[in-house]
Structure formats: structure tokens, C-alpha cells
Amino acid sequence: MALVVQKFGGTSVANPDRMRVVADHVARCQRRGDSVVLVISAMGKETDELLHMASQVSDTRPGREMDMLITAGERKACALLCMALAGAGVEAQSFTGSQAGFLTDSNHRNAKIMSITPGRIADAIAAGIVPVVAGSQGVSAERNVTFLGRGGSDTTAVALAQVLGADVCELYTDVSGVYSADPRIVPKAQKMTHITFDELLEMTATGCPKPAMRSVEVAHNHQVNLHIRSAFTWETGTLVTQEVPEMEQPIIRAVTHDLSESKVTVSDVPDRPGVSAGIFRALANANVNVDMIVQNVSEEGTTDISFTVPTEDLARAEEILASEAVTSLGVDRIGADNTIGRVSVIGAGMKSNPGVAATMFETLAENDINIGMISTSAIRVSCVIDADRCEEAVQLLHTVYGLDAADR
């Protein structure tokens, strides 16, 4: 008999049929003797629809009101799922973020969890009632409703699993686990039975869409066992652990790619202290999420700085770079490229296996794929290349590193 937190995302509860399927699954788990706590996202595309409606109403959209609006989606889904559970003979109660005890900071639209006092959730579990918790929401010290941001339901589930001392946090989604590459691009991609937190973090940071990176960080920091699995096939998915149990692991475990970023190049930047800092401080103040940064030192007292930003932030980044705060630093030549892709190879095994990066560069070079930027971590190498060569690069690298299913 285990205590299991199960999180279901938007596609898993997109319509009444799906709600009943999930309810039946919970009923089966309960019959098996498990205590289940559910965390639910808004149905299907509802969050997008609410955002669209807000944009139609006004150009001025206070964060406090956006959070009041968006969190309605999760409330509805929780209430409906409780009805589906009642229909399946499972006693259940919905809880808003506030009712579940999620106290957050006041950073509306992207609030952080400060503490959780899950008294009502614990009481429900003790009474044999399945608590159904609205994902990605809480209440601030000022008693305002807050939203944890997109993908925040994963974080709600992991944090709740930690504070309740759950045996496992199951993140149900529309894929059956974490794959060695995107199966739509690499037909021979394999589902991984195990993955380390470090590897999963690098993957989510470089294009693997699920689960949300923030929730993996929380799970890693608090040693919450994660199980990423499908709400459609119900098969065993990918277990996320501190260490992968097998003795011999492939050096590289996955190849990811990301087409959602653009590259910005700032040329002829005066090469003196404080200039880079001024640029990136200005971007950070505007909440532009800067990722890979490469700086070349020239010999004439100026330098070029390139970095990537989410393409959706590109216009804002260009605006910031053209603002007085940045131009006063002596910056005036700005280039942008929104046709880039990033391909990354990831594996804890590369720590003790030199030559991983060289193999990657050689493979790309042999196929006339030009590398625009490079960044590395202890268990990852990423290259920025042309967007239209990205799929091909993923396929080549998946084969070169011995990940294709038939090779193993």
C-alpha cells in the first residue's frame, strides 16, 4: 500500500470521456490498496483560450487579475474530475491551491511556492477521500490568488509529493515516457526505463518537452521519486532516480533538439568591464530569458557577443538592445537570426568518456552542417545549427552514439 501523487495534464483530461477514463484508473489504483492524491491541469487548450480572451478585452492586464482568470481553468477541471470519480464510485474532493495550503510569493503569473500546509489534504487522505488539487496555483501573503506559471501543475504535484512524503509522484502525460530522441523525428528512438535527474534536467533544458524543468529541479532537490508515464496506454514509463541502476550505461543517453530559440548577435561591443553586464542586466530586467552566450574577443578593443533567446521574446530583446540603457554602453550593431536550431547530446556517462564532443563536431562537419555556437556542461554538448538541418542532425547523432533501437 503506497501513497501516490498522480498529476494529469491538459490532454489527459481534455473532455468528459477522458475524465471518466482517468477516474477509472484512479478507482483501480484505490482497489489495489494505494492512497491516491490527484493534481489536475486545466482541460485541453483552456489556458490558451483564457489568455486569448484576456488579450481581446484589454491591453492592460494586471498580473493579479490574470492569475484570478487563469486559475479558474484548473478549478473547473478539478470539480469535473471529482464528479467523474463520484461516478466511478470513488469519494473525492476538489481543493484550490489555497485550500490545499499552497502559500506563494506575490510574483503574479509566475509565483514561487513559499510553503505548503496541506492539513486539509492530509485529513482527506486519512478519511479515505481522494483529494483532487488544482495545479499551478496558490495564495499569496496578501490573500490574492496566484498562478505558478505554465507547466506549474508538475511543480504542484512534486511539491505536494514531497511534503506529504509520498512514495512516488506520477506525471501522466500524452507520451509514454522519456525517449532517447523525439520519436517523430527518429523512428528508432527508444523509451528510457530509467534516467537520472541530472540527465532529465539537461534534456528539459534543451528541448525535451515533458515534464516541466522546474518540477524536475524540485524533485531533484527534495529527492522525490518521479515516474513519467502515459495517461493513454497506462504502461510503465520512465523512472527518474538519483542514479541509473544498471552497471553499464551508454555514454550518451539522448539527443534533443529545440527550434524555439533565436540567436542575437551584438557586434563591435567596447571591450571594457561592465559592458556585457549592462546588456544582460537590461535583458534580465525585462524578463528576457537569455540562454547560450558566446563572446569573441577581438584585437581592436571591441568584441562580438552572441546569445540565444526564446523566439517569442526576440522582439522584446531587440527593443531592449535599442534602448537608451544599452546604446549608452556604446552598443549599436545588432543582428538577429530566427532560423536556428539547437541539437544537444546528453548522458552522465560522458563525464568519464572523453571525445564525446569531438565525435559530435566531426559528425556534423562530415555532413556539411555548420556549427554556429557551442555550449557544454558536464553531461551535455549543445550546438546551434541551421534550423532546416536540425532533424537530420538529430538522426545522424542518434545513430552515431549507438542509440538506435536495432543497434542494441
Added chain:
Amino acid sequence: MALVVQKFGGTSVANPDRMRVVADHVARCQRRGDSVVLVISAMGKETDELLHMASQVSDTRPGREMDMLITAGERKACALLCMALAGAGVEAQSFTGSQAGFLTDSNHRNAKIMSITPGRIADAIAAGIVPVVAGSQGVSAERNVTFLGRGGSDTTAVALAQVLGADVCELYTDVSGVYSADPRIVPKAQKMTHITFDELLEMTATGCPKPAMRSVEVAHNHQVNLHIRSAFTWETGTLVTQEVPEMEQPIIRAVTHDLSESKVTVSDVPDRPGVSAGIFRALANANVNVDMIVQNVSEEGTTDISFTVPTEDLARAEEILASEAVTSLGVDRIGADNTIGRVSVIGAGMKSNPGVAATMFETLAENDINIGMISTSAIRVSCVIDADRCEEAVQLLHTVYGLDAADR
């Protein structure tokens, strides 16, 4: 400078354009020096859509979860209206029923307000912020979300006006006031500039769709000034007061009709104590709302009882009447007629003017309209007639009582 509670219903805030129109109106009121508190219903048909979705998910729909679901509609509308207000330069904050201090009983789907502690609303007013309160909702002593029922936003507005000591409670709707009859049926129907609470109560009880009867009761009991007006033309509507100020009022002020009820007849009921009580207790326990009741005493120890119920409750009523609890009383002959209409004439003036009822019966008789049931109050006479003669009866009576516009 006045403190005004303004309630906007579903059609008034049905889409982004309407939200902005309402926001502009509030901005004008504020520029005029008024302090405004808003109460908002769910947008358009959203409540119906949520009810429909719930019915698709499960046949078992706990009241607690229905309330969690339905109240999401008002939250969304409030948040969006705050954005529209921000766009119009008006500082505003949304408040759920719980945040606004509405403590209710635990009667889910139809909760009653127990007390209001509007500290946050008063603070917002004092700070020059327009509070935007979600209508028809509160929180129970068990800290569960509760819904006050359909039309509950009117009650929220009136109760809030009372506890805040507002100068007036304006109920904005899609009609421009209270009319002497439904203008769709009687083209010469006139908008009433004033109406008494008693008259309005009788009208809402007999088919006048707005405002919700319960809110009129609260306003009457607590002497809250009501103003029923249009959110589309913004013209002055109908003021509801304790006494109509004019010296001479027409005896009859309005003719209403209602096609939403059905007639149930229970025949050959044993004429002994406790039988009627048993029947109506069983119906009340099933929440069937019984209205007009007529009982004929026969000479053979049995009697016939007829009463009206909302047609939507008819199936339930028939089920109850066929149940053991009722058949054990010796009741077995039940008839139902869902083709009835009720026409009512209403006016405080009839108290001191005998013959009003006689005029009504004569008018119907002269036009071969058969009367099935009659009920009266001090300021109302109602007749049940064939549904398909109802419009004609309203037109005839509106003329007979001198209410047609051209006659005055």
C-alpha cells in the same frame, strides 16, 4: 458623491466588447464623483455550458463540486472586467465571494448568506479602487466554496449594498426597466418609473423575469434602494421604493404571465387529516417547488387537489407522487397538464378598489378563455388558463385595466 453598487448580468458582460462598454460606464460614474462597487455574473451562457459539461461527465454530481465548477464562471468574468477597467484607466481589483467576506450555509447549489464581513471591499473603496465582486458565491463554515443559485448575483449585489450602506443598488440588465407587461406581447406596455417592493415581488413571483425574486426580498427587508436599468441604453430605469410617490396610481399596475409551470391534479384523495400534509411534505423533501394549490371537497369522503410546479420539476413530482410515501396515503389517481399558462394582474391600488378580480374573470369569460385555477393575494389575482390563450389574455387585460400607452 454617492456609493453605488452596480450589478451586471451575463448578457451585459457577454463578450470583450461588452466588457469594455461596461468599463467605460464605470469610468464615467467615477469621474462624476461616485464610488462604485461592481458585482458580476458569469459571461453570457457560461453557467449553462458548465452545467451541461458536468452532465456529460457524470450522473453523480456532488453539490460541493458543482459549486466549485460553477463559481469559476463568475471569477473569470470578474478578472476580465478588471482588465477592461484597467484599460479604461480605472484601478480595480477582483474578489471572489470568499475574499469579499460572504459566509454562507453549507447548502450547496443554493446556499444562503449567513453574514458578510466586507473588510477587503471597504479597504478597496477607501483606497479609491473599484472592487469587482464575483456574484452568487461565498464560502461555508467548512471552508468550501458555495454557490447561491441561479440569479444569485442580484442577491450578492443587494446584500453588499446593505452591508456597505450604499446609496443605491443598480441592477443592470438587458431590459430598460420593469414594464406593465412583457413588451414582446403587448407593444403598448409601458416602462414604470417607480414600483413598490410589494408589487415587484408579486411580479417576479408570477413571471416577470428580472430581477431575481430573492434579491427583491432582501432589498425589501433591509430597505435597500433598487434601480433596475439597462446596460445597453444606460437610460434611467425603474426605481423600486417602499411607496410609489405619486398621489394617484392606476389600480392595476402590471399584467404578467408565466408559461414555465405545469398543473398536477391528484384525484380521489381520502378526505382525512394529514393526507394533504403528507403529499406536500414528500414534494418539499424532494425540493419540488409547489406553487398555486386548490383543493375541492367532494361529498363522498374524497377530494381533488390541484397545484402547479415548474415544468422542469414535473417528472420529479410525478415520481414522488407514485412513491410508497404518497401511495400509502391512499393516493393513486394522478393527472398532469403541461400546457397551462398563468396570467396575473398586480397593483397595490387594488387593496382599496373592490371588483378587480371580477373584472378579470369577466374579461376572460367574455373572450371564451376558460379559467382552470385561481389564486389571489392582497395585491394580485392570478388565473391558470390554456397556454395558447395566454398572450391574448395578457393583451386583453392590459387594455381593460387602462395600461395601454395611448390611453394615458
